[in-house]
Amino acid sequence: MLMEKERIEIAEYGRKMSSSGLSKGTSGNISIYDPETGYMAISPSGLDYFSTQPEDIVVMDLKNNIIDGTRKPSSEHGLHTVMYQNKPEARAAVHTHSTFCTTISCLNMPLRAVHYVIGGAGVPEVPCAEYATFGTMELAENVEKVIGKSKAVLLANHGLVTCGPTLAKAFGLAVNVEFVAEMQWRASCMGNPVVLSNAEMDVVMESFKSYGQPSKAGEKKDGTGY
Template identity: 55%
Template structure:
């Protein structure tokens, strides 16, 4: 089976999407890009995560062609490919309909630096992609266009959900978790007052500090951020 270990990992993290509360039902999707082959493995469309097997995971090229697998791939395969085509460091993408990120996206509110943990995304404000129907080339194109104008490791998608990427699936998942936690903090702060949003200068200092957060890289245990 082509990219067997990668496909197993997608099954594992699909279950974690549910157990972590990042999504419910069959909403959301996960992919991993293999630079050696130029292919991405992506979760199948409409199969409950608990019932998904590695054989159900679909291997595709970045032009939307199925290379291996008998299942229909996630309808958002074009969205995932947009990350790998636009961001050379992208190795995994996590898309979820997490409650608080989705709430902000539906209200037209960007994810801001209400808490400094948003530094996991690499920016002070996570931008929002305009609304387009899910699973369409138009949405994928809008995501790619947004990526060209930001260094953010995550995006909100209007009236839809959130999407995060990283140089590993562990990191992409951690960024998604950070975004959801920060979105909940922002929502709760908005419920009682006007959030005290950190300035770009304050966040630039935090982002610089994050470069040395956790264990030294040479020990092979790179930090995935606060929530990884």
């Protein structure tokens, strides 16, 4: 099976995404990109994550062609493609309708540095892309317009997309960004949240580079800490 390891990992993280509450029902999708072949493995459209098997995952190139698989790919494959085209270091992308990120996106607002873990996105503010219908190239293009140096983008009235050098890191970032969105919402309910300065966020982002246990040879850090 083409990209077997990646397909197994996507099926596993799909179950994780559903059980962690990051995405409800069949919403949300996950992909892994292999720069050597130029192929991405992506979750199928509308299948329950708990019944998705590795063979249900679809392999595509970045030009909308299906290379392997019998299922229809996620309708957001264009969104995933844009992440890999704009982020040369990205090897995985995660799209969710997580509750608090989606709440902030319904206000068409960016995520602010109300908590320092936002630094995991590589920027002090996570932008919100303009609304476009789900599954359209227009939505993907709107993300492309605002992504800049960020590894995460809110999608207006829709949800969130993140990327990372591994699926574990892209998933961990989606979890952390959801936490920041919840803090922004909770703090806004009580007053005006204090936003950390760009200078402080520069210090935080520098510290993140050396955070955690040093990697042993062959060991993948999951990037969900801080």
